[in-house]
Amino acid sequence: MNVHLFISIFSYRSGGSFSQKGSFSVRVSDFKKNPDKSAALPAYAWLKKERYLTNEYEIQKVVYDGENDITELVKKIRIVPKDDLPF
Numbered sequence: 001m002n003v004h005l006f007i008s009i010f011s012y013r014s015g016g017s018f019s020q021k022g023s024f025s026v027r028v029s030d031f032k033k034n035p036d037k038s039a040a041l042p043a044y045a046w047l048k049k050e051r052y053l054t055n056e057y058e059i060q061k062v063v064y065d066g067e068n069d070i071t072e073l074v075k076k077i078r079i080v081p082k083d084d085l086p087f
Helices: 028-033 035-049 071-076
Strands: 002-013 016-027 057-064
Touching (some): 035 057, 035 071, 057 071
Antiparallel strands (some): 002 016
16 A cells, blocks of 8 residues: 655756656555655655756755655665675
């Protein structure tokens, strides 16, 4: 079972401010344990996919469901690559 979250991202790039909104699904069990973290992970993945995580953009604000600010949490996420090398 999933919970649907509406995530809004506000960023700045030389020349102007930008905003983007999207809907994401997260597992209910994850959301009940830690709602902010379960919203921050898809927000981070979306930022990475849209190439917002570059030096060109300054992430100003990330919120879910219109009022829950997860900006600092998203900025702190660091994905550690899986170490599956045979040596």
